[in-house]
Amino acid sequence: MTTEEQQIEQNENLSREKLIEMYMEYVLENEEEPRTVYKFCKINGITEADFYQFFGSFEGLKKGIWERFFEHTLEVMQSSREYATYGNREKMLTLYFTFFEILTANRSYVLFTLKNKQSMLNNMVELKGLRREVRNYAVDLIRLENENKQVKLLKRSETIFSEAAWIQLIFLLKFWMDDNSPQFESTDVAIEKSVNTVFDVFDNTPLERVLDLGKFLWKERMA
Template sequence: MATKPKTEKKLSKIDIITFYMDHVLLHEHVPKSVYKFAKDHKFEEKNFYKYFGNFDALREGIWETFFQNAHSLMSNNEEVANYGSREKMLTFFYTFFEILSANRSYVLYVLNEHGDQMKNMKQLKGLRKHIKSFAKDLIEDDNDEKAYSFLKRNENIYSEGAWIQFLFLLKFWKDDSSPDFEKTDVAIEKSVNTIFDVFDNTPLEKVFDFGKFLYKETMK
């Protein structure tokens, strides 16, 4: 009786991402070519191109996957659905940086790979769109609940501010040597609360408090 040929295990997007991250950490350099990368990990080169056009797209995809994982964890939590925009933003940043911390060796390597920081930041292009869209959605939900137009926040300005805030937190996290990155958690709380307080036109004591915190951490 003829035997059925063995079917090759279907390669997933996450498989390729995992192979790539492991390669970078083990060899301390990016793969030389897609062909060799596929051979080293025993899959056909054409399967790489089902998900990514090149390694630059893969690197962007890794950051976008970090975002998607954080967003999924939030979406699957029934309590988060009842949070206001401030609490949702806090939850997102806490969750996102937990994911970064779980992949810290890879993240630190790729963020310091080149002497030119612009090259290092290029991989965040897709992530920037996701974070800005997420922040814009939060503000749109808030604005829908406001009866008067003068009380509404500018969605474009806020979404850009959320991205700048993320870049600050990313730099802070990179330099954070506290146990379990406790200082990053404090920075997340203070920065998110400060931004929402500014947009809500509440007293600026927290802005001053946040400024003191940044000064203290920077001067250490």
Template sequence: MAKKRTISQSEIIELYMNHVLIHNENPKTIYIFAKENNFEEQRFYEFFTSFESLEQCVFKTFFDNAHSILEKSNDYLNFDARNKLLSFYYTFFEILTANRSYVIYALENNKTSLKSLRNLGKLKKRFSNYIEHLNIKTLDLKQERLIKLQDQSLKESAWVQLLITIKFWLDDTSASFEKTDLFIEKSVRASFDLIDVAPLKSIIDLGKFLYKEKVQMN
């Protein structure tokens, strides 16, 4: 009897991603998935409770990889909050692009259900925690209740912005996703200008860009 392979969490994720891209469906069962890849079924349960929990870990892993790359850069560590967020976006979307086929499978193929949102649950927790620790300057409120409300609103709006950017990227047909890069730069700048109560020039600029893209797509 062949000896079962020792396998890591990241290897299981990679095997799962390869399976769904080749077969365009989940493995039938965890038992079959483990048997086909010559590892003990119990090893799967050391990391995940189901294929659904594995799918959530995929997007969390994309975030963790992007964050790990950034944390190794001295330039990034010295950036202000705006440029840190910009750097995160560019790095995160490079990783998404490298795995675009899987992201399309996981999100677009399930866009009519709640499954895609569940897939992003752990990513949301990671990203919200990241936003919380960016030390973004906001209004200097004196009441603790208002401060908590403002912080929560900031995290929720940042999450919505990330979802909108992912949707834009999924629909982007430009070479090397150049329009997504432009959208990232304009939307992050606009969001910070709103927080800083700065002039509305960048907001108008973003609006013109989105209107032009909508007209072209139609």
């Protein structure tokens, strides 16, 4: 097969997933982001037209990477037969545990792309798509639960709960980035405690878990 034929075959097999893989590989191997779409495409043997079929810019591609992390999380979760039987608390726990397993598999890329940006996480353009996906997921959970409640006062605010889910994820992301424990065990504990705390607050139960979470975070910070 000639070089031209190989390039044609590669272009025909190009997909959003493959383009994301190319970009992440470039970043990790070169320890920098590509400066132009032209150079990136030339190195990977594709045309700029091929690139623009899937993304309008590198910014769009970087947002797509985070969206793909979340999409893959949902795919893994929903492939389990048990998932459909879970309550909202168990679903949120499963969401975070699965999401951070995927991040851990891509930790080098995540740490590189977020380095020196921890104070800017809430405003980062590339996380906007992820924020939308997380909030939509949380809204769907609460909406379904609210439909099963007859008393209006017992219904939860979709806006507050979805924003709380996003803030919680950002907190956990920062925690995970700084976690030096074996197999990121401390992050697993933080996930469990923070999710249980949020649901306890929403359920108007005693706030012992808030104190428990505070003690845990203080201990981790001082360790």
